[in-house]
Amino acid sequence: MSENQTRQWKDADARHHLHPFTDHKALQEEGGSRIITRAEGIYLWDSDGNRLLDGMAGLWCVNVGYGREELARVAHDQMCELPFYNNFFKSTHPPAVALSEKLAAITPAGLNRVFFTNSGSEANDTVLRMVRRYWALQGQPDKQVVISRKNAYHGSTVASASLGGMKPIHEQGGLPIPGIVHIDQPYWYGEGGDSDPADFGRQRAALLEEKILELGVDKVAAFIAEPVQGAGGVIIPPDSYWPAVKAICEKYGILLVVDEVICGFGRTGEWFGSQYYDLKPDLMPIAKGLSSGYLPIGGVMVSDKVADVLVAKGGEFYHGFTYSGHPVAAAVALANIAIMERENIVAQVRDTTAPYLAEQWATLAAHPIVGEARTLGMLGALEIVSDKTRRTRFGEAGDTGTLCRDICFKNGLVMRAVGDTMIISPPLVISCEQIDELVGLARTCLDQTAQALGL
């Protein structure tokens, strides 16, 4: 691509394109967007011809890697056969049927039905409406409140951003909407101080019980959480956390919603994070890895417990999207799952590449500016600190993360910053040699970050 072409794209982009989660003033001051033009395997190329190792799998989604022509062919064939028909008004089509059957087979036991959406955000909007409908049908219309967690990410629509627990998001636009409350997260490194991680995990789980009792069981509909918080900074809860949360949900009979938008489809080394943590979700939102991001598609897996009520009690659920279960997206998702099965990608992550990543990533903990290096499956985080014992950060929160992220881009690595936590979520097809490359690049970038900080 010529320099001229790149300039034209950047200029047109600056004039006409409002990007998601972007400070446009700052973007333009920095010279505009990076233009990504093609990709193959775990690598991206920009319009200047630079190669980047995509440590984020796009946006936590390209699980089978880039360049899968098979998926393009499936999309092509489905577009020729039936490019669109809806699933409303007593209709459906073969791709939606086949995908729902497949999802029932690969998701945890008891989840046998899917409500299709186009994104994770829409899946979580569906969750909010569905849990309230469930309790209304059960004769308990006052059970309306959903408990979530601070620093959770569940999407960007009004309902899903409200379910999320990110303060800066809530501050724009008067969120959360009523009926959603947030408890503290199980972030031991950031908030656990000197406590024992297992005790801390139990304490943070106990907050759920306290909140249920404070609100009254007759008011609480559900608890929603990601198995491992992704956008919040790859927060891996202490092992004591999930068993305690699960027991509390069971004790009080509130619905457990496990948001698998990031953890689903192999990211943890199991098909679903719920299997990793032995959870039995009542509702399970999915998206991203469902199609490896090749086309937009999401959904909510619905347990027999909930679905049986929705179906048995009858009455219409006034909810759905034009493109719910879009035939082309459904066909591609099905083919994506077929690739994962054929290539044994989940087992390879669990048995080979995730243990290797864990081992190699852990070596970064010795770096002078790394306070903690953690992984779970194909998720990883580095806590950047100025003082390892006190866990103090450099200067303004987030500045060092941004500095390190920019250095990563310059060195051909996509690694994201959440505040001063650096995170990765590479394509699941990354090999051990490529993990060496990823960790080597991360180390170089940490060195250069330390240097830029004057160390």
Ligand code: PXG
């Ligand atoms: N739930 C979870 C757990 C997510 O991570 C959503 C729901 C919403 O999905 P959609 O498809 O509506 O985007 C997500 C999305 C980031 C980042 O910066 C993360 C997401 C989206 C955009 C940016 O890490 N996760």
